Amino acid sequence: MRALWFELKRRNVLRMALAYAALCWLLLQVADLLLPTFGIPPWVMRALVLLAVLGFPLAMMFAWTYAWTDRGLQREIPAAPASAPATESPSADPIAASIAVLPLVNMSSDKEQEYFSDGLSEELLNLLAQVPELHVAGRTSSFSFKDTQATIAQIGQALNVATVLEGSVRKSGAHVRITAQLIETRGGYHLWSQTYDRQLTDIFAVQDEIAAAVVAALKLKLLPSHQPSHAGHHLPGPDAYNHFLLGRQFLNRATEEGFRRAGEEYRKVIALEPTYAAALAGLALADAYAADYTQTDAQMLALRAQARATVDQAVTLDPTLGEAYTARAVLRFVFEHDWEGGASDFRQALHFNPGDVMSLWQYSRLLAAQGKLADALTQAQAATRLDPLSAQAWEIQSRYQIALGDFAGARAALDRALDIAPEHGRAPVGMGLLYLLQGDAATADHWYARADNATFRLCGQTMAAFSAGHEAASLQALQELTDTQAHTSAYQIAEAFAWRDQRDDAFAWLQRAIVQYDAGVQYIKYDPTLRNLHSDPRYRVLLQRIRLPLD
Template identity: 35%
Template sequence: MSFFGELKRRNVFRVAGLYVVVSWVIVQVAATVEEAIALPAWFDAVVLSFLVLVFPIVLIFAWAFELTPEGIQRTSAVDKEESITTQTASKLDIALLISFLMFAGALLAPRFLPERQTDTGDTAAADTALQVDEQLVSDATPPVKDASIAVLPFADLSPDGDQEYFADGISEELLNVLAQVDGMKVAGRTSSFAFKGRNEDLREIGQVLNVAHILEGSVRSQGDKVRVTAQLIQVSDGFHLWSQTYDRDLSDIFAVQDDIAQQILVALTDELMADAAPAIAPAARTDISAFNLFLQARDLIASRDASGMQRALELLNRAIEIDPTYAPAYASRAKAYTLLSDRPGSYGSIPAQEALTLARADVDKALALDPKLADGFAIQGLINADIGRPDFAVSSLRRALELNPNSLDARNWLALALAFNGRLRDVADQLKTLVDIDPLYPPGVTNTILYNYRIGDFETAKRVGERYIRANPGEFESIRIRSGLLMLDNQPAESILLQETLPLDKLDARTSGELRSSYYDLGIDAEYKGPHKLQPLFEPYGMESEGDLAGALNKARKAVADFPEYYAAHTVLIRALSQAEADEELAAHFAAAFDGSLETYATKLRPSVSVNPPPYGQLALALRAVGNTAEYEDAMQRWRFTIDMFRAGGDVSPGRDRDDAAYWAIVGDDEKSIDFLESAFSKGHPLDVFVFRDRVYKDLQLHPRFAALRRANLERVNEERAILNYPPLDESYYTGIEPETTPTD
């Protein structure tokens, strides 16, 4: 008999078929048990591996042994005349047929079964919540482009672990150059470097960063030799498209970096079907130790953590001492000075005047050393915005992006500069593009949330915030973003409760100011005990909220006297003067600081107030009070134009309703003014105390609709205060008039 025939006679084929089907059932059971009782994720893989290993043993057993009436015996010991393999074959055929029918039924049944109907009640609510969350995940992530890539930080595998700066340099060089390849999307540095040292599945990283490919690698150096390994991975299936190892001498680390980066880039552009690999501009040369200090400082600045940026300043000072001609170190130090100042939007406590002086000197030095330094132009743009030169700011920031299309700071600051013209839809679109490039870049995430809220697209704001929070669960910045979303979603008390969970030792001036501002919204003045005072330019607002108008005015006057070139301070002073009804002084300040020119006033104050128009209303009241009718009418005209410009640009926020309410109150149309105040209140968040104490509405205090709005707002505030276990306020908080009491006998 042939070998094939002998296999058939000994039922080897039948045993194999039955084993495969039974194994499939066992694997399905293993997968179910794993999920049901929370076994490790590798449990079903171990079961499958075991079954595969046992398979050849089963086949050998079927060949070598036979089932007989006397039990299992070796096949060679059984006489063929006495063999019962035919009867065994029939039983195996029946078992195999039943197994195949069960197998086919399990596969086909779901196709014919009706879809499960979900009952109403808790189950329906849970399913709905799940669907919403899945939709958030889906909508937050744009479609992945084939020509898209993230460059992860290369691992330092050197024996001494002292080549991290070189590994980061290779990664950064590739990221910046790939960003200049036409048609290629490159994930931003903040997001890519966020996975440094985190041993996560590349497919999950690709999903978070929304890219189709990942470039990773390693650096190993010893003595004067260095080995760099790079590999290009397809995210969808983890397939390695390309890999290469480079061995080089380490006599010139920057030349090695340029050479390897260029070779990798050529391979990448060929693999990703780009037109051609651009030539890499040689990296700026410096002392190796200075370069290492610079790289460490740059990472700390990118974190936006105040203590980290303070450490970055120390590192940059040392780097500049080692090499006074290294331009990137000066630009990074200028950025650190600015972000550590007490200007609005920054994170530290260095007086704004001092920080600006130091930053301007460093920027000038950086661009003198390297006229094509993108970071130098980026920080120059931010400084120009601060000192009332918006057109120069936009020009500098556009130049920074020409030199480095992947400059996240430049793109973020350019969006903010464009917001000064009221085109908030355009700004929101730019910021959405920014967070698509770098979904874990905190300033971009925060600003995208804010501007989408202002144009009425809170769903996009939530999706962007949720994507960041999912990638960084439990982190300080994630808690801040969550509390901000709660505040925008008209849940101020819940936002405060979350803010209060932030560790005090990590609070910077900005975060402390946000918490203090949240308290003020609910009439909670003295209870805040955080480690930081309000930023100086916000102190007058806090003092005014607490009823100290004279103190607020003195603080504002001092801010302008100390720093006349910093126009954010002028905005604070103008408000304080208006509230104090110091109209003569306000008009005189307008003539002295702005040459009595509304054009200068509009230009200088535009960048200092972010998305809010310049303070035309306060100026108009003062000009009318001192009898300057022509200038008053001009100011009101410009204010009307600016409000309409913001609305045309997509701004539907309560802030614009309040602008309109104040405008119509000054014009004298009380009903229209209250219409807009009611509109602002209807959008959910309680109006702050300044609305009801503002001199603009002095003549409306006894108006029935205004009084009703005040009571409704007070009720809303007290609802939130109750959540925080604070006693209710009465109307004297808004009016300053104690309620009448009825004497008792």
Template identity: 35%
Template sequence: MEEFPANPLRIGDWCINPAAGQISRAGEIVRIEARAMRLLLCLAARAGQVELLNHVWAGVIVTPDSVYQAVTSLRRLLGDDARQPSYIATVPRLGYRMVAAVSDWVDPAADAVVELSPGLADRSIPASGEPSGSVTIEAKTQPSSRKKTVVIFAVTILAALMLAVAYLLLKRAPSELSSGTSTSATESAQSIGVLPFLDLTEEMDQEYFADGMTEELIDMLSKIPGLRVPARTSSFYFKGKQITIAEIAKTLGVAYVLEGSVRKSGKTLRVTAQLIRAENGYHVWSNTYDRSLDDILMVQDDIAMEVKKALLASLQSAAHPSTATAPNSAAYAAYFQARALRHGNRSRAQAQAIVDYLHQATRLDPAYAPAWAELARALVYQSTNQLVAADTIAAEAHEAASRALLLDPKLADAQLALGIVYAYLDWDWTAAEREYRNVLALEPGNAEVLALLSDIRRSLGNVEEALGLMQQAAALDPLDARYQQWLGEMNYSLGRLTAAESHLRKALDINPEQPVYALLAEVKLAASNTALALELLQHETDARARSAGLALVYFVLGRRAEADAELVALENRGASDVAFAIARIHAYRQEIDQAFVWLDRAESQRDPECSDIKNDPLLQNLRSDSRYKLLLQKMKLPE
């Protein structure tokens, strides 16, 4: 496959930056997915010539429609008109050609004198934007069998450098404010969004490494006091979307955006990163790192030493660095593979694959604390999703979390994992809350921990406090539909039906596939709008949630045979993983004995929904029964 230039190009009015995976014009910056960039570079390389695009889709069978759609999408990004093209012209029956002028990009501001604010000047960063302490390193050749793990070490390089950049950002913010630079209320000057790093390798097979790098940067930057960093879900919401940097920053409510890319060609790895001031598109900092795949392991210590020189001691203490040593490279690769599978909908096979990867990581490097912490979480996930019985993995989950904390007492992920084990396997709410609050002391901007702490307070019956904590989580991660769903659930339990509906519809705005239609139907049922409740259930994609909802609505409508049929179907196919949902239907129907049979089953299965037993509106008919109090005692919940 042809290798396209990595240096910026000028195409018409646009600056094309292949390494960063973006195009820009007059301060407007647009991220562009890898295949669209390849298409653009392919046309530019043959400007004026007819191109059949076989270089873009080499080895892939495509139809004329798919080519047409790709070109149409590219024209839309460039602001081009197919009828009067300024960039891409159609050659009937032959293909397409680039008609805009193409040349090397020359930055018009390259010769301008850049005046640094005091905060930047104090850190001795050259006007060129290259951090002091950068170094070109050569080393002896190593066996190429290590290629697959090479991208991992770029994480260490970039994470440390980004911490330095973030420190500069924090130092710079006061001077910007005092000099009159405007910052909106929603875009704090001390805020940064980390966008998913792009995989620009020829084979496009390093995505999980690029994603892992992004997660590491978000995690490390979020540990800096005073710096607001939107969480992973909000950052990854923009993955693959054609949207400008300014729009992304406005949505996330941040003043700065960090983005980058990973490119592998032959035996060379190129990692590019840049920090952008969103309001004007100014590149505050950028750098490119070229390393030999064979040499990368040998030069790791040298790179770490150079990075260390760039960091102040105060920054190191503020970031709560791990006390663990660098992991075995193969263990780190397995850990990254597991992390890549963690997000999104996980099948039974994927959930087991995560555990297998983490078992491999802990075998390869028993001293690597993050892998033990991740293993504990993966085991709990298997239990809460009824993929394995809780009692079969409880001991191993405890051991993994405890091992992580023993290896690295300052590792927030280890404390978080232990809290999750306490909450979902032991019903030990006090111990879980203690661990979550320890994590918040280290990472006050951790949206996930705020959401988990909210769940604890909600389980204990403190719904108002839980609501406030979840609102904080949603503010930190505004594009995570789950937080809006949980806000909807809590408002529903408090009888605030309008607010509940508002949050649930917002969840659907963020993610149209979010399974909240059944809950929305319950809200409408509580508002006596049975017809709309029935209509909403037709949109529910979760078959069991739809059956549960229909069982309720049909019962209210007096269609008893249909209600019974839905309930029986749910009991037949959901006994192992929706016992709590079945119990609440029986409770609503005032079938008290059956409700307690299913609640006992849900408790023994450690069904996570069971933790809302004190607040669920459908369980109202059970609360005067002595068995209800016994169940609370079994779950270690106050009466």
């Protein structure tokens, strides 16, 4: 019944029913007053009532099939769906071949099944992102429209897309019903819609059918190798797939608890189906990030080594899986300082999945680490175009603008990030650095105090207090930083010492960061807080040690 209710609302049938009833009531009231005045026999009134009753189903059928739009009468026009608040579009005209995949509505009786509907939405998004000819809005932006109110037109404007894919999922035991519809964002009319009643064992075939239908509706002429499909990849059974979708949901949370639970779910998948490469790639990322929360350096390095072995297995099992290459690229450049290996994997990832936002902004980080800031900025800007409502994407873009001296551009990007997510933890750090570099230590300290991470907060406060001439406060923050964050944040401690121009200490902590494979080492070439180290011969030695170019 909830699925039917969804369709009735979507097609404006309920609105038509109310309007029809109100109009008939008004006409019958007028007729009741006027007919006796003109001596018209009573059977005419009875006939009018009968016509009103008989006309009701006809009106409902018309509402189900047609609606008026700014293009005239069109078939199957949906009502405005639940979506995110409107955001200004970066362009007045949407990209012609472009789409946003909205979260499918969970129509199952069990609300705990929402991971399944969200997971299918993400799977469809990833499938369509394989098509080079199609601009696919990123997950963060598309999912920001969940459980909020905006029209299809507003969604199109916010994401700069010409079409939206929306629908619903009802899962009951081994049976699933998926309703999907492709809607043009300006006129609001349907390009295509379909309902699928299948068993869970057919779920991948349904995804392929939906992706193919979208491509056909958009009249895209694709090369055979560009057809979105699961062909050639391992297709897990229903139990394994359920655990896989849960693992992805936890991994997307990007928290200590999320990484731990993601690892648990992915291990359940692999216990059922050891050759499922997508699950192995997810497990590798979950373990690599969970390593930051271990208690000792030995535990951290051991878990990351395990993650590397896992992702190597994923690539070996499925050498055409883009997400496996992305996972290995991240492990290579972030945790092993293998820049060339990471670049090679990113090229493979973007070959198989050219529209993947995560690959784009992660690749930008590698390019920046190599000192290729202009190229990094280009990749980051491509990511923000695809995912314009991702605060993380805008914050990452700002890093390169700061390093290039484009403070106005960086400020705009950070403002955008904070407008999207006022509680974003890293954007205040970027703001703090921006003001610090411009000589406004008081405002920098204000922004650093808003950081949600103790490491970044204490590092920033150390630097801001030093620049303000508050030596005691700077030393106090630095002492707390070294006492509490040495295990996981050697790089940020090095930044604090470098800003204070304590070069010996800065180099000692940078050496420790390299030994620990601290993720912060990727910033060593373009980090403005380390610039006073560049003239020291020890700086070039460090770059050679981690195989980064010297110029």
